[in-house]
Amino acid sequence: MAVAKVRPRKQSSEKKATTKRTRKQSSSSSNNNDDDDEPLNKKLKSNGKNSTNKNDEVKDEDIPLGQLEKTKSKTKVISPKEEDIENDNELTLSQIKSNIDKSIQIEKVSNSSDNKSLTENEEDSSEYKWWEEDLDDGTEKWQTLEHNGVLFPPAYESLPDLVRLIYDNKPVKLPAQAEEVAGFFGAMINTDHAMNPVFQANFFKDFLAVLKEAGGVLEPKNLKITKFDKCNFQPIFDYYEQKKEEKRQLSRTEKKALKEEKELLEESYKFCYLNGRKEQVGNFRVEPPSLFRGRGKHPKTGSLKRRVYPEDIILNLGKNATVPNPPAGHQWGEIRHDNTVQWLAMWKENIFNSFKYVRFAANSSLKGISDYKKFEKARELKNHIEKIRQDYREKLHSKVTFERQIAVATYLIDVFALRAGGEKGEDEADTVGCCSLRYEHITLTPPNNVTFDFLGKDSIRFYQEVVVDKQVFKSLKLFKKAPKKSGDQLFDRLDPSILNKHLQNYMPGLTAKVFRTYNASKTMQDQLDGMEIKLEQPVQEKILLYNAANREVAILCNHQRSVGKNHETSVQKATDKIEQIIWQKIRFKRALLQLNPKLKKTEGKMFEDIEDLTKEKELEIIKRVTERDLEKFKRKFLNDNEKRKEKNEELLPESQLEEWLDKVNKQKDLYIEELENDGKLSDEFMEKVSKEDKLRDKIHKFEQRIINANLQLKDKEDNSQVSLGTSKINYIDPRLSVVFCKRYNVPIEKVFTKTLRDKFKWAIEGVDDNWRF
Incomplete structure (x- = not known):
């Protein structure tokens, strides 16, 4: 397997001398109310203040009603008292949990409900623009x-x-x-x-x-x-x-x-x-x-x-x-x-x-509101990220193992987008995340190289060689110190619930998962900022750049996929298609020379590719084109008769099919005759293309088709082992994709399918091309 060399993204406090974009965004205060930061007509009323503390893996609505916690809380974690990092190994995970539970201070928050009741006479869901209303953050x-x-x-x-x-x-x-x-x-x-x-x-x-x-x-x-x-x-x-x-x-x-x-x-x-x-x-x-x-x-x-x-x-x-x-x-x-x-x-x-649920569709108002709140929660993190990074950098030097483990875990989740992870039963696949990493899942190579090798979510292998902060490397070395051995937990003082409770000290509702969404969207924003696209560029070139940006996010989030069984066949078909277009372009260039032989001297460079295809290759292309056309007419004959049968109309006779197939075979003979005459085209063909400007126009169109087909093939190859859909749908704020389309005049349907356009209607209608994550 190819080794991915990954260096941690520079944190914003260390970027003061970099791009103009970073200077605009770094150290933005929590009171920043710039218009660019208000994504829709209405902001969330409570701005997340009533968020419920949740694990990264568990949602309230995913638990049977009888098991739901009815109290919403804000937590404050008090660390264990300091003791030497070499001598505090007697503090167990259960004791840490007990200490934290004792230190949690609960504030009951009353939930207001200002939404007006909706009646039978209100608009259908397709017309209901919930994003233009005040959003109640209550439990109802x-x-x-x-x-x-x-x-x-x-x-x-x-x-x-x-x-x-x-x-x-x-x-x-x-x-x-x-x-x-x-x-x-x-x-x-x-x-x-x-x-x-x-x-x-x-x-x-x-x-x-x-x-x-x-x-x-x-x-x-x-x-x-x-x-x-x-x-x-x-x-x-x-x-x-x-x-x-x-x-x-x-x-x-x-x-x-x-x-x-x-x-x-x-x-x-x-x-x-x-x-x-x-x-x-x-x-x-x-x-x-x-x-x-x-x-x-x-x-x-x-x-x-x-x-x-x-x-x-x-x-x-x-x-x-x-x-x-x-x-x-x-x-x-x-x-x-x-x-x-x-x-x-x-x-x-x-x-x-486990429980299975029937839920509202992706384009429903409740799902839209849920998505909007998720991305706004990630967006809110930018107001707290500098404080969080400053704190975990300081705690990397702590003499308390618990504090140092929290610092290292937060660093890995922030910089390398690791999932939080959780305990697995014996009957579950051995998949892990940050908090559940074991001794054997990391290899340390001085001075500060770390190799991760473990099965992540959905049993997808996470294998990366990365360069980490020297203090992080030193801490990981301590976490692997004897008597620890293969099978032992690396972060033996942590689990996702402890980490998430700690994170909520910085921001209500903050969990490890929010970091993942934030860093994915932030990475996409940085990619968009670095794009150099001209409006007159072909749409396919713009899409290639968009997919390249999306791919950076997918790589960050480890959204891999195995190469599909039909990938090789698909690539071969695309290659064959390009060859066929090149062949057609060459035929029209031959026709242009046949019409005006003097062009060979005046525009010689234009005709350099006429000899690029050998006779054997042209015969192979002619055979493919003929087989394709024969199959096309056979399908047409069957489909037309199916439609006629439905309408009780007279069926096409077999003679019609024979006529079509005969026409294809005659065309094949003409192609072969051209080859035998050293590329000289038939008088019949030349009569159809008797004007030079029409031929030039055709040649230009073929050249554009070749460019687009090559771009599509490159995109297919580049994305063969990366899943772009997961990051685009679940981790990148959809408003960034909308901004890309609006800024560079790319039709939104080139980026979002019909299903996604319905799902993200709130994003499509809610921002202009100046919006920023």
């Missing part, structure tokens, strides 16, 4: 809420009687419950997951449990399935492959009918009424049963995700809302009326005993 999320519950997956359809699991060379008839689970594995026996011994073991364990619950094998009686190696799932695989092929072979009309049937079934679940306004629901479907796959080397991969029933589901509705009817023969697990949370339904899944 809504006044009224109505919805139609959740959509369950279809019931299991048993396999045909002749399709059975083979065990020890004998066909076996299974109860429907066990047959369904066997089908999950059988349908994927050709995948890498099914080859994984851990996946196989977990699947087989759960399959046997379900088989036992269902009463065992039906036929042959008294047969017991005990060994995975004796199971043959091939008949099940073949059956499901056949079903897939049948689905692919459906006519356009049949596919359309199935789609309409599906949409009709889903229609009543897609929307709800929030405070009388129609708003979109996000994931209204209950997850179907399946085998858990997981990322990386997950210990639970292959385990059965069991079917969820209405009895497992808690619905959340307004008190006066009509409770939707559960499926026949069932009843809901519970009905709640909790307007302090933003979920509509929830249930507990069996793999991790």
Whole structure:
């Protein structure tokens, strides 16, 4: 693996002699009320003063109602009294927590609610511009809420009687419950997951449990399935492959009918009424049963995700809302009326005993408000970051291990955008963050080089060689001092909750996660400030620069991805496309010379590339172009007849297809004839392009297409191992992307998809090109 050499970003107190942008932003006071810092028409009323203390990993709304803490608090952490760094190892993590808990001072904050009640007559969600109103920072999320519950997956359809699991060379008839689970594995026996011994073991364990619950094998009686190696799932695989092929072979009309049937079934679940306004629901479907796959080397991969029933589901509705009817023969697990949370339904899944939620869609007002507050919270950090950095630099020299660990952890989170991390159970993937780093996860190389190597979120490897502050290096060396060994915690006095409580001394609601959002957005702002873009540049060049800036953020946040299976094919197609455009450009240059041979002397440089393609390469391109066009007309013939069939119109005869294909083959013969005549174009072609200015215009357009295609290919290659979507959607303030588009005349749809334009409508309409993070 290529080693990423990363140096810490210079902190703003050390930047006094750098760029003009930094001089404008450094040391800005908390009282700074410049217009540029007011992103929307209205500021948050409380400016975060009523924020609840939260862990980086846990949100209040993600916890069942009975477990929620009802008190909002501001904390002040009192450090343990000083003692020598070499002799304070007897202070345990639980003692530190106890000391901190005793020192927390709680201030009860009353929550005001100034929002006006919304009635049935108010605007639809597409017209509701919440960002132009005062935002109440209280706990109440809504006044009224109505919805139609959740959509369950279809019931299991048993396999045909002749399709059975083979065990020890004998066909076996299974109860429907066990047959369904066997089908999950059988349908994927050709995948890498099914080859994984851990996946196989977990699947087989759960399959046997379900088989036992269902009463065992039906036929042959008294047969017991005990060994995975004796199971043959091939008949099940073949059956499901056949079903897939049948689905692919459906006519356009049949596919359309199935789609309409599906949409009709889903229609009543897609929307709800929030405070009388129609708003979109996000994931209204209950997850179907399946085998858990997981990322990386997950210990639970292959385990059965069991079917969820209405009895497992808690619905959340307004008190006066009509409770939707559960499926026949069932009843809901519970009905709640909790307007302090933003979920509509929830249930507990069996793999991790965690809760799954049905929430509002990304373009809903509540989700928009949540996103806005998240980025404003990160933006608020710029008023406190200098104080935080000054404090942790001082505490790097502390003689108290606890204080020094907090300082080093804060440094790593701030400078290298590490996640806070948290404790993992034995049945969870071994992923870590800053606070849960172990002895073996860092390698120290004097004078101040540190190599990180661990599995981060989603089992993505974090591997970087970085240069750290000398005092940080010295502290890490102490944290690894004997008797510590492999498997021991590096930060044995810390966990995310302790760190976050400490951070909230500087700013209400500050957590390690806010640093990550702040530094991602700050990095993007710095990238935009350094761009040198001319308005007349092609849009594709501007997008390339935008993606390069986004990539810097993705690298900072370690947003990696494995190269896709189809990446090589995709690159080859793009390369072929460029070759075809070059070939067409050369043909038109030949035509220009054929029209005016004198140009060879007067504009010789223009025609230097005419001999760039060999005859063999041109023949290869002609073959590709011909195959592409033949396939295009075959598809056109099928699609046109599908449309005619829908409208009860007369179908195109086969002779029409033959005519189209014959035309393509005749064109191929003309191309080959050109080659045999040393590039001389046919009289028929020359009649079509008889004017020099038209030929020059065509050549210019081909050159622009070549430039754009090469830019797209470079972008594809550069981004093959970096996930730009995660940083763009979740970490970079969307207003920065909007500023880029407005400042350089880039259509917003080049940066945000339709879904993202709906999600970030508040950002698109709320700022101009002078806004700054």
